[in-house]
Amino acid sequence: MTTGSSRTTDTAPEPGIATYRGEESALRAGRLGTAGLLLSVLAATAPLMVVAGVMPTTFAVVGAVGQPLLFLVLGVVLALFSVGYAEMSRHVHNAGAFYAYITRGLGPTAGSAAALVALLAYSSFQVGIFGIFGFEVSALAQEHLDVQIAWWIPALVAVAVVAVCGLLKIDINARVLGVLLLIEVALVVIFDIAALGDPGKEGASLHAFNPDTLSGVGVGTALCFCIAAFAGFEQAPVYAEETSRPHILVPRVMYLAVGGVAVFFAISSWALTVATGPSGIVGQARKQSAGLLFGLTEDRLGATFTDVVHVLFITGMFAAMLSFHNVVARYAFAMGREGLLPAVFGRTHSASGAPGAGSVLQTVIAAVVVLAFAVTDSGAAGDPTAPVLRLFTWGGNVGALGVILLMAVASVAVIVFFVRRGAAAAQAWRLAASAVSGIALLVIAGYTVKDFDVLVGSGPDSALNWLLPGLILLAALAGVAHSLVLRRRNPAAHARIGLGNEAFQLEKKSTS
Numbered sequence: 001m002t003t004g005s006s007r008t009t010d011t012a013p014e015p016g017i018a019t020y021r022g023e024e025s026a027l028r029a030g031r032l033g034t035a036g037l038l039l040s041v042l043a044a045t046a047p048l049m050v051v052a053g054v055m056p057t058t059f060a061v062v063g064a065v066g067q068p069l070l071f072l073v074l075g076v077v078l079a080l081f082s083v084g085y086a087e088m089s090r091h092v093h094n095a096g097a098f099y100a101y102i103t104r105g106l107g108p109t110a111g112s113a114a115a116l117v118a119l120l121a122y123s124s125f126q127v128g129i130f131g132i133f134g135f136e137v138s139a140l141a142q143e144h145l146d147v148q149i150a151w152w153i154p155a156l157v158a159v160a161v162v163a164v165c166g167l168l169k170i171d172i173n174a175r176v177l178g179v180l181l182l183i184e185v186a187l188v189v190i191f192d193i194a195a196l197g198d199p200g201k202e203g204a205s206l207h208a209f210n211p212d213t214l215s216g217v218g219v220g221t222a223l224c225f226c227i228a229a230f231a232g233f234e235q236a237p238v239y240a241e242e243t244s245r246p247h248i249l250v251p252r253v254m255y256l257a258v259g260g261v262a263v264f265f266a267i268s269s270w271a272l273t274v275a276t277g278p279s280g281i282v283g284q285a286r287k288q289s290a291g292l293l294f295g296l297t298e299d300r301l302g303a304t305f306t307d308v309v310h311v312l313f314i315t316g317m318f319a320a321m322l323s324f325h326n327v328v329a330r331y332a333f334a335m336g337r338e339g340l341l342p343a344v345f346g347r348t349h350s351a352s353g354a355p356g357a358g359s360v361l362q363t364v365i366a367a368v369v370v371l372a373f374a375v376t377d378s379g380a381a382g383d384p385t386a387p388v389l390r391l392f393t394w395g396g397n398v399g400a401l402g403v404i405l406l407m408a409v410a411s412v413a414v415i416v417f418f419v420r421r422g423a424a425a426a427q428a429w430r431l432a433a434s435a436v437s438g439i440a441l442l443v444i445a446g447y448t449v450k451d452f453d454v455l456v457g458s459g460p461d462s463a464l465n466w467l468l469p470g471l472i473l474l475a476a477l478a479g480v481a482h483s484l485v486l487r488r489r490n491p492a493a494h495a496r497i498g499l500g501n502e503a504f505q506l507e508k509k510s511t512s
Contacts, residue, residue, distance in 0.1 A: 033243070033244065033249070034249055034252060034253060035178070036174035036175075036178070037174075037236060037239055037243060037249055037250070037253045038253045038256055038257060039174055039177050039178035039181055039182075040173065040174045040177055040178075040235075040239060040323060040326070041232050041233060041235050041236050041239075041253060041257050041323075042181055042232060042233075042257055042260070042261070043177035043178075043180065043181045043232070043319040043320060043322070043323040044125075044231055044232025044235060044320050044323040044324055044327075045229060045230065045231065045232045045233070045261055045320070046129075046184075046316050046317060046319065046320035047181070047184045047185055047188050047264070047265075047268075047316065048184045048187065048188060048309065048312060048313045048316040049129075049132075049313065049316055049317055049320065050229040050265060050268075051188055051191075051265075051268050051269075051272075051293055052290055052292075052293040052294070052309075052313055053132070053290050054225060054226070054228060054229050055067065055265075055268070055269050055272060055293075056272075056285040056288070056289055056290060056292040056293070057225060057285075057289070057290075058222055058225040058226060059272070059281050059282050059285035059286075060282065060285035060286040060289065061221070061225070061454060062218050062221050062222040062225065063218075063282045064213065064214060064218070064219065064222040065207065065208055065213040065273060065278050065281060065282060066208055066209070066210065066211065066212075066213030066214040067208065067222065067226065067269045067273075068208045068209055068266045068267070068269045068270040068273070069208065069209050069210075069211065069213070069214065069266075070214070070219070070222055070223060070226050071226055071229070071262055071265045071266040071269060072209075072262055072263075072266050073223075074223065074226055074227055074230060074262065075258060075259065075261070075262025075263070075266070076262075077437055077440045077441070077444075078230055078233065078258045078262070078437070079255070079258055079259065079262075080433040080434070080436050080437035080440075081407055081410075081411060081433075081434070081437035081438075081441065082233075082251075082254045082255060082258050083429075083430050083433040083434065083437075084411060084414035084415070084430050084431065084433055084434030084437075085101070085234065085237075085254065085407075085410060085411075085414065085434075086250065086251035086254050086255065087251070087414070087418075087427065087430050088101050088104075088237075088410075088413075088414050088417065089236070089237045089240060089246070089247070089250040089251055089254070090247040090250075090251065091104075091417075092104055092237075092498075092500075093237075093240040093241055093246045093247075093250075093500065094237070094240065094241070094334060094498065094499075094500035096111075096115065096118075096238075096330075096331060096334035096335065096338070096498065096500065097118075097234075097235070097237040097238045097240075097331075098114055098118050098234075098406045098407075098410055099111045099112070099114040099115035099118055099331070099334075099335075099498065100334070100498045100500060101237075101410050101413050101414065101417075101498075102114040102406075102409055102410055102413045102498075103413075103497050103498025104413065104417050104498055105410075105412065105413025105414060105415070105416040105417040105420075106409070106412070106413050106416060108483055108487070108494055108495070108497040108498065109479075109480055109483040109484065109487075110409070110413075111483075111497050111498045112340060112479040112480065112482055112483035112486075112497060113475075113476040113477070113479035113480045113483070114406060114409060114410075114476075114479065115331065115334075115335050115340050115479055116340075116475040116476065116478055116479035116482075117402050117405065117406060117472055117475045117476050117479065118331050118402070118406055119328065119331050119332065119335070119475070120398070120402055120471060120472065120475040121398065121399045121400075121401075121402025121403050121406065121472070122324050122327045122328045122331065122399065122402075122403075123324075123328050123362060123365055123366075123399075124394075124395040124396070124398040124399040124402070124471075125231060125324045125395060125396060125399035125400075125403075126320075126321050126324035126325055126328065126362065126366065126395075127365065127366050127369045127370070127391070127395050128391055128392045128393070128394065128395020128396045128398075128399065129317050129320055129321050129324070129392065129395070129396075130155040130158060130159065130321065130366060130369075130370050130387075130391065131151070131155065131370075131373065131386075131387035131388055131390070131391030131392040131395070132317065132387065132388050132391075132392040133154065133155060133158055133314065133317045133318065133321065134151035134152055134153070134154045134155030134158070134370075134387050135151045135387045135388050136310075136313060136314050136317070137149070137151075137154035137155075137314060138150065138151045138153075138154060140310060140311070140314070141154075144307075150374070150377075151374075151377075151386075151387045152370055152371070152373070152374035152377070152387070155370045155374075155387070156367065156370055156371075158318060158321065159363060159366045159367050159370060160363075161318075162318070162321050162322050162325050162363070162366075163325075163359065163360070163363040165322050165325075166322070166325045166326060166329055166354065166359035166362070166363070167349060167354050167356060167359055168354065173322065173326060176319070176322070177319050177322060177323060180312075180315050180316060180318065180319040181316075181319055183312055183315075184312055184315075184316045184319075185264070187308070187309055187312055188264075188268055190301070190305075191268075191271065191293070191296070191297055191300075191301070191309075192267055192268055192271040194297070194300040194301055195271040195272070195274050195275040195296065195300065196271060196274055198275075198300050199274045199275065199277075200274065200275055200276050200277035200280065201277050202274075202277040202278060202279065203274075204274050205273070205274060205277070205278050206270075207273070207278040208269070208270050208273040208278055208281075209270070213278075218451070218454075220443075220444070220446075220447030220450070220451065221447060221451045221454055221455070223444050223447065224397075224400070224444060224447055224448045224451060224455055225455070226265075227400060227404060227444060228396060228397075228399075228400040229261070229265055230258065230261055230262075231399065231400065231403060232257070232320075232323065233254060233257035233258045233261060234254070234403065234407060235323075235327050236250045236253045236254045236257065237250050237254075238327050238330050238331070239330070241500070272292070272293070272296070275296045275300075276292075276296070293309070294306050294309065294310065297309055325359065325362050325363075325366075326359075328358065328361075328362040329354070329355045329358035329359040329361070329362055330355055330358065331358070332345045332355065332357065332358030332361050332362070333345060333346060333348070333355030333357075333358045334346075334500060336357065336358070337500065338493070338496050338497050338498070338499065338500070339486060339490065339493035339494070339496065339497070340479075340482065340486075340497065344357045345357040345358050345361065369391070370391075373386055373387065373390065373391045389457060393455070393456045393457065394456055394464075394468055397448070397452065397455045397456055397468065398468050398469070398471055398472065400448065401445065401448050401449070401452075401469055401472055402472050402475075404441055404444055404445045404448060405441075405445050405472065407437075407438075407441050408438050408441035408442045408445060411434040411435070411437050411438030411441065412434075412438055414430075414431070414434045415431045415434050415435060415438075418430075418431060419431070448469075449469050452464075452465045452468065452469055453465045456468065483497070
């Protein structure tokens with residue numbers, strides 16, 4: 001079979017690769033082009049949140065001046081991962097993405113486990129952001145309006161707004177996400193230019209790209225922090241059924257996303273070191289924490305620009321929440337369509353084509369978690385401990401660990417998929433890239449588990465160090481158990497796991 005640039009030993013095209021139109025349980029094809037898909041995917045990276053939050057935290061906690069170099073290293077690792085992952089996307093078009101690919105390579109039971117891990121990981125990512133969003137809105141209201149608002153009030157308002165947006169057509173969502181993302185990127189670029197044009201006392205030093213800067217620091221821990229900044233690029237296949245040419249657009253967007261994110265964040269983290277001086281970046285990050293970027297912009301670009309950055313910091317978080325919401329909704333849709341969730345989740349809204357039940361599910365999860373943290377928040381108004389240091393860091397790191405593991409397993413699944421199809425020789429270099437990236441991702445996952453106390457700030461003896469990563473294991477085990485039960489009770493449904501729209505084509509063919 002020849003699909004795109006790949007060639008395998010099959011001689012006839014598979015009948016169900018293209019999206020099957022006209023079914024109640026089908027997403028609407030042709031809604032997204034290259035630009036819309038790219039913007040929908042990149043919105044999850046939340047550039048301002050990474051530059052203002054992740055980068056200073058990594059400098060402060062790990063003391064790694066060479067953070068810009070780490071972004072480039074991760075870019076290479078994820079580009080290698082994308083080689084096999086993108087090739088897989090030419091053969092399998094399914095909103096379940098990770099779990100569909102893993103199913104095709106490793107079987108329905110592994111796919112079922114991956115489905116629940118993906119649902120947990122992306123849901124954790126999204127829900128965690130509500131914490132820092134609520135805190136930032138509360139802080140701005142206090143500073144500019146002299147009004148005290150509990151963090152969970154704006155967080156719940158955001159849950160409601162995201163819920164409404166999640167039920168709209170995906171192309172409308174793409175426009176919203178695109179506008180917010182482009183403004184964020186523009187502001188970060190302006191800061192980068194200002195920092196390089198007005199460097200600290202050490203000038204426009206390239207010292208941060210020197211490998212020696214990584215000696216004697218926790219490189220593994222730093223990689224755990226930095227890889228979370230890439231979260232989102234791997235989401236492109238989730239929208240495959242809603243594009244016009246998935247076999248072309250999905251791989252293109254993945255390569256553009258991972259390359260763009262790596263270079264963009266490497267330059268931006270370098271700009272931070274230039275603004276403070278490489279010798280001062282760690283100390284300044286420890287002193288100012290998340291205020292580092294805002295202090296540097298105020299010194300160089302003024303208070304008005306800094307206020308705008310604060311506002312766009314909030315809208316950028318909203319864009320990330322909406323992006324993750326859409327991904328969770330589509331995973332739930334794919335799972336409902338294939339029997340891993342109740343059938344109601346496998347239907348789309350008649351007007352917008354959005355997976356309505358999946359969207360509602362994620363809204364309920366977000367509201368319940370935010371309310372749970374609000375009820376247990378004993379801090380004074382303005383105290384970020386509960387919403388930021390708990391909800392945000394817990395959710396973000398559980399999500400990151402889940403996605404890292406999914407990517408590692410998907411790398412193995414890609415290899416098995418093509419070997420079983422007799423295409424190992426034709427795909428040799430892609431399979432080699434998948435093997436290298438899979439090993440690297442497993443190493444990063446190991447460091448993530450090992451250093452979880454550092455990542456969430458829980459302390460070495462805290463039960464959270466095994467409880468939070470344990471959620472990933474529980475989700476995987478629940479998926480395995482569900483698959484085994486489904487195989488016994490409904491073998492036909494079990495056999496459809498991972499097939500997506502191809503299952504509809506097969507059913508139609510069998511009854512015609």
